[in-house]
Amino acid sequence: MALRCCRTIPALGLLLLAIVGILLVVLPAREMETPPENTYGIVLDAGSSRTTMYIYKWPTDKLNGTGIVTQHSECIVAGRGISSYAGLPGGAAKSLESCLERAVKDIPKARHHQTSLRLGATAGMRLLKQVNATESQRVLQEVENKLRSYPFNFKEAAILSGQQEAAYGWVTVNYLLENFVKYGFVGRWLNPGRERIGALDLGGASTQIAFETSETVENEDNVMELLLYGQTYRLYTQSFLCYGQDQFLRRLLAHLITTAGVTSQVAHPCYPQQFNTSVLLGKDVFDSPCTQSYRPAHFDPQMHVSVVGTGDYQSCLDNITKLFSFDNCPYSKCSFDGIFQPNVSGRFMAFSAFFLNHNYIDLLTNIPVTSPSRLKEAIRLMCNMTMSELTQKTKAKVKYVKNICAVSNFVQVLLLQGYSFDEHSLPSISFQKTAGGASVGWALGYMLSLSSLVPAERLGLMKALPPGPWAGILFLFIALIPVAMVYLLMIYRNTRTQEGMV
Ligand SMILES: *[C@@H]1O[C@H](CO)[C@@H](O)[C@H](O)[C@H]1NC(C)=O
């Protein structure tokens, strides 16, 4: 009996070793409990109305492209966008100082040199470039010099194209929702097999749309191919300059003033009833490339025009619809202004000013935007509200509140008549400001795309060992099992025969 016991122990030990070995190799490796060291990246989103600085971070020791970039902090630059400092040398650079100082404090000193720093300018600078290319270049150079004076790893200060801006927004949305890769079982990065979602962005000077399509895109300028994690994504992208909310409101004002024949008082159907404000023809209305086509032959830029609200939903909607062109489509179909667009497909996320406007609809009417008719119903209600009703319910400033009816109708025309969202597809838009703790916008997608944090190659088996040796070791441990079993069986047989002989 004792003999059998002694002989079994090494065999059982062998079996145990094989099982423990297999488990150690197969189970996902636990992280060492040392605090992770972070790498940081800074992106300045230089929009037309303001600049926002985002600091992102990710663990340094992780392999590239593993969906772990998070937003560390965000800083809103005081004052207006960098393009508004045209003709004011030094102004744009100076405006960025306080946020950059904060980044110096926010990011551990030892990581400063590894921290990439980028500034992307959008439609505000695209417009300035149209007006005065020399001046836009000067503003950009001035900003670049300022960024270079900080201890970070300066990469670029550039004006993004509309297509880039649209595509980076799409990358951000789908990265934050983990629609590209997900950490699966047994330590593998998997394609989660989820549908990617489209991106709708509304800025101050332009608006963007980006979504995957299987339809033929009739204008090559609207195609953007992205290679992410070994997969090619074919996007339809379009950016509409002068269809950002600030520039659109300016166009509406220019249209109303010109139509009224440039008198000292003009009715505004989108402003709340009896609301009265005064605008300067130059600075507030015609001093923009977006309102050039409405400009009368002769006008005094210093002339004040008193604008009086009439709160008329239908007239507001009609006037706004006139600012879009729905004819002269050179393709089989168009969204508007002769721009090709395939049918919208899949779900969408609408962010930035789309979110803000949706939030106002929610606060003021409590009507869920689940169909075109409910959207119209909500906007009609808001256009009928008085200034005091609007300010009380939203707790927002008059300068924003006065435009709620106009912006809502603009969004309505853009989504329903422009992009052709309908009964079926409108509810598939989710209006969001943040996802996964990060602000939704093009900034994250811009940094990810340019810093190979989203690699073009498929992610392999993420193990400490390369796949070859890893498989070899696993094979050895598996081979140990039959060896241990045979050994056990032999001992068992042996002792049986010995016992039988006794
Ligand atoms: C991540 O990508 C960068 C740029 O391609 C490369 O220099 C770096 O070594 C990569 N890091 C790891 C951990 O693979």
Ligand SMILES: *[C@@H]1O[C@H](CO)[C@@H](O)[C@H](O)[C@H]1NC(C)=O
């Ligand atoms: C453009 O800006 C430059 C300064 O950068 C200025 O000298 C020039 O007069 C401007 N041109 C126009 C047409 O405004």
Ligand SMILES: *[C@@H]1O[C@H](CO)[C@@H](O)[C@H](O)[C@H]1NC(C)=O
């Ligand atoms: C609006 O204000 C201007 C100047 O303050 C005034 O002349 C005008 O009569 C006002 N209009 C209305 C309808 O209150």
